[in-house]
Amino acid sequence: MTTLAIDIGGTKIAGAVCDANDSIIQRWRVPTPMDADAINQNIAEIYREAIASGHDDIEAIGISAAGNVGSDRRTLTFSANIPAWINYDLSEHVGALIDHAVPVIVENDANCAGWGEYVHGAGQGSRNMVALTVGTGLGGAIVVDGHLYRGSFGMAAELGHLPMVPDGDTCGCGLRGCAERYTSGSALEHFAKAAVRRRPQDAKRLLELCGGDVNKLEGPMVSQAAQEGDVLGLYAFGKIGEWLGRTMAAVSAVLDPDLFVIGGGVVAVGDILLDPARYNYARFLEGSAYRGHAKIVAATAGQDAGLIGAANLALH
Amino acid sequence: MTTLAIDIGGTKIAGAVCDANDSIIQRWRVPTPMDADAINQNIAEIYREAIASGHDDIEAIGISAAGNVGSDRRTLTFSANIPAWINYDLSEHVGALIDHAVPVIVENDANCAGWGEYVHGAGQGSRNMVALTVGTGLGGAIVVDGHLYRGSFGMAAELGHLPMVPDGDTCGCGLRGCAERYTSGSALEHFAKAAVRRRPQDAKRLLELCGGDVNKLEGPMVSQAAQEGDVLGLYAFGKIGEWLGRTMAAVSAVLDPDLFVIGGGVVAVGDILLDPARYNYARFLEGSAYRGHAKIVAATAGQDAGLIGAANLALH
Amino acid sequence: MTTLAIDIGGTKIAGAVCDANDSIIQRWRVPTPMDADAINQNIAEIYREAIASGHDDIEAIGISAAGNVGSDRRTLTFSANIPAWINYDLSEHVGALIDHAVPVIVENDANCAGWGEYVHGAGQGSRNMVALTVGTGLGGAIVVDGHLYRGSFGMAAELGHLPMVPDGDTCGCGLRGCAERYTSGSALEHFAKAAVRRRPQDAKRLLELCGGDVNKLEGPMVSQAAQEGDVLGLYAFGKIGEWLGRTMAAVSAVLDPDLFVIGGGVVAVGDILLDPARYNYARFLEGSAYRGHAKIVAATAGQDAGLIGAANLALH
């Protein structure tokens, strides 16, 4: 018995045949087309190749998609990336291309990654877990008593859009002050660029890394500088760490989890991000002195967390 | 089979023997002492009176308490009202006074009221429900898939302390900008007093009601004025309604419920509060145009919601 | 006796010979080069052409520049547009090219425009005036008792960078929450784009105007829509008007002027901008009910305000 997991990212579609323990047996990787139909074709093609490779025991396809997924686990209600994905039944479209040979389950990408951490990563053994994926934006996943919590309309755990600052930074969603404007890869760049502009005397290393043009400064350069001990790089991580902590304190006022698992590219810097996050979590947590605190740890399932989670969810 | 429900409020302790359907058969009401021991004695005395009245089939005592209750459903970890209630095993203290004749279950008061709405009030039939009790402060209760959600340390649904405004209004909890500073009975008074100070030309009615001394303006006067159509009374409700809407939008980013039930004294004004709440919920809800919206309704279980909820929870 | 006024804008350099009453006699207009030296050459060339045209009675050159000008009225200390203008003695550089034939006075562009309004526009007769130029950003000018107020380091009236929202919208200056992020042509676009994203059902007209691509929406389209009565266009002006009013209320807490003159391109919509600005000025002005309020009027000196102001300041 195997599952086909598909992860539709901004730049690539990853595919993986997983065994009954969600271990990856075979992989695919193709560039993501801009067009919804072409994406469906790519997925169907991966499925056919998997069958042709001998995986004729695929029982389900689990798709991780960057967009809002309805509670039916089939329909994209909205996506910032693919304009056609408004109330779009992705499950039906893909299913039609493979003669509905197996069920096609669709899940939000942050939910898949968070669930991957819960079943095979840092979240194992927790009771109520919140996963935060700090990528370009900020994604969330909630596990309650061992179940992925999707909400009544499939929109639970939209933690990147938790309102943190009234009249705050403009978000692509049209609101202001969303958490992901303060804690994400984009936010890291914003804080670092602002620091270069405000403190040119301290900006030598960051300017070297971006070839002298602050507009070309990108997240990985800030990570590198911070790991070298650069003061502005550390400042920028201190800020997104502060807001990560404040965001988790807000989430705890609602959910009171025992564990936060922090994933995504920028968490590679480890405690450079997690220390200010932990400090500010405690600083802004209600009743801090009189209650249990959630543990805050880095994700461990790696870049495959989304595929693993999609594979597991497709069968459960 | 009956249950004894106890509701320890700021000014009075209410007791009720409830039947198997949580209907109240007999009632007690005594002033709340300041002292933890005296509270325990009062509860034990009500229990003895209940037995003496013929309710010898009491199977459990359910206590609704204004404080943080640990996940053991026994221990008050902190209470703003009773200083002794720091890591205080209320269940044991009360149990010892009644020879541990029946189990004693302790629940947070907002949880009890919210659960009362779920089982016998406006929340019936919902899947994921959030109840908000707008009293002196702002309490919350969360029901997920038909179960009261308590969190990992019993601190879930502390929605009155959801951080809404960084560096905002000073809260009694020591943080700033907590939701209950903007949407609660206290907040209603604050907004009304500010309006009187800023707009003396419009303040005739509110000043009449408080005898000319704005410092003596209280919530019920503001409710009365608003119901008469007074412009400043309506303004004050408009503001707490706005923040109630913003708070619900924030909660939806985490939990995505299908229903909000609004209880507490100030909700007696009905749509004067709920209309601005609904408007601002939609205004600040992420992806508002592309998703299901939760319904927002007034509580219907009345002042006994807490007792009813405590009775029901004591047995489940 | 004449003066040569120069206005170095983001896209063009305007030149004007003005008579003793600051009336424009002759004009020049050339594209703005990116290079500081080329700008100097252009100015010197205009001066030579003016002399050659018979204006051999030029007594001074007054330059309006988009940047921070030191209290010496010669030196650009910083400019967001021209990288070389860091502690750059523009007066000396231009002077050297014309054999120091006449004095060269440099002033900040918003100061020139505001002063133009004071001497020949809507500011005439006021005692303490604040001019706000709502362009791409937000510029300010302060007139105290009939004198342009420059501050101790030439940095007075940087009203576009008045901090309005802690942790607010990211500003190009490296700070957050600056006034110009909420009230300016850029802010108008931001508010309109956000409204299109949030309220697609109301966005028909704005989407028509930008050819269906919200990323191509520009300020003049929003002005047009608002003047046609479009609800989202009016919303966007309502928001920048609100923040304009809040900014003026903040300025009044410091300066308590009797007049605000609002200039810049977007003020062409008139009361569509000024009504919400006036309403919110009164709403947020300290002691509103017990004090004189400043008048808030549109600028009247037109696009030449900067040239006229530069001409007048060069001689006074």
Added chain:
Amino acid sequence: MTTLAIDIGGTKIAGAVCDANDSIIQRWRVPTPMDADAINQNIAEIYREAIASGHDDIEAIGISAAGNVGSDRRTLTFSANIPAWINYDLSEHVGALIDHAVPVIVENDANCAGWGEYVHGAGQGSRNMVALTVGTGLGGAIVVDGHLYRGSFGMAAELGHLPMVPDGDTCGCGLRGCAERYTSGSALEHFAKAAVRRRPQDAKRLLELCGGDVNKLEGPMVSQAAQEGDVLGLYAFGKIGEWLGRTMAAVSAVLDPDLFVIGGGVVAVGDILLDPARYNYARFLEGSAYRGHAKIVAATAGQDAGLIGAANLALH
């Protein structure tokens, strides 16, 4: 030639006969009555006693009053302390009691204290000075080119009500987020009380000083603790210092002064307050790296600054 200076404070009225150099020759001190008429009588009585003491060369009475003073320098337009002082011609009322023997000049108390610093204290030699008096609230005074700047309606320099945080802490003026809610003696108490509630494990010293009841904690106790090195005392000063710095940065965006003079009771702790103020001034000052910074110094004229300033202003 002498002047009679009167300082009407919240608890006492101070009087002083000053010589031509504003030096105090003789003093009076009486409790402040609640009643406007009684205040007038007290002032007239001090004047008569001064004459009786041989000061028959008094040329003017200068009154420092805690309230908003119109640009006529006679009329209290509003005062939070004395309800009768709404459009109240204090100059006429006092004058009538002394047969209009000498002119009576009224000035805002913060203006008097700031002017005292300018003519005889830390402000000497500055060009554009802003004085901030950190008392129960936060008062301001502005000196431009050697003149006290009063604004067009006498309401300039109301720096305690500069809006710093939208939707921020509730101010007695009816607005929210005014600077004095974050930097003042009251704010010091608020920050310290919050810290005690949040960090009971660190609160031993502050609780000792207030007899174990955090509600009785007062500013001077926080000052004492901070001077002893207490962590929560230092925290509270760090916060009001942060906001003092942010407030000065905002003022600099308007006025760009070369000097800030910080007075009032809490400044007795010196650099414990001024260091965080200076740090955050630089941190939030626009264009910090490319401009002159104002000096930030403690006031030196002492508790008589208000009397000295009132005496000097009465004659100029």
